[in-house]
Amino acid sequence: MPADGFTTCLWFDGQAEEAAHYYVSMFKHSRLGRVGRYTEAGPGTPGSVLAVEFVANGQKFVAVNGGPQFTFDEAISFQVHCYGQEEVDHYWNKFVEDGGEAGPCGWLKDKYGLSWQIVPDGLIELLGDADTEQAARTAQAMYKMTKLDMAALERAHAGE
Numbered sequence: 001m002p003a004d005g006f007t008t009c010l011w012f013d014g015q016a017e018e019a020a021h022y023y024v025s026m027f028k029h030s031r032l033g034r035v036g037r038y039t040e041a042g043p044g045t046p047g048s049v050l051a052v053e054f055v056a057n058g059q060k061f062v063a064v065n066g067g068p069q070f071t072f073d074e075a076i077s078f079q080v081h082c083y084g085q086e087e088v089d090h091y092w093n094k095f096v097e098d099g100g101e102a103g104p105c106g107w108l109k110d111k112y113g114l115s116w117q118i119v120p121d122g123l124i125e126l127l128g129d130a131d132t133e134q135a136a137r138t139a140q141a142m143y144k145m146t147k148l149d150m151a152a153l154e155r156a157h158a159g160e
Contacts, residue, residue: 016063020052027057077115106148
């Protein structure tokens, strides 16, 4: 197995290059890579974009213009681990305000239909607390939220 990890392949219907630029603009430690184009061998129009390599937040991706056969669904999502509420707000607002759709419990879909989880640092510790009553209060509060509010989750955890 290669030592440099995995590359996630994202399937688009004509928006691969646009999406790659979009994701690179969303995160630090991001860059565009090589662009492959269809040839006369098809199946796409010769010269049009087949695939674009990119790195978003240090993770490797390739965006492919594969056609309309497949679309994204919530079975696959990417977690964005945030250090503080300001970062949660930043990513949440950026995705939703640019054509995305808010979902429950910190989940959202971006404008391409790809699912993301915007997760505040410390959430897993609160949900996994050995005190099951505190963990349950945290979970109950989280289930009522769209964008996660860490201060409110901490208050629920504390029983306030």
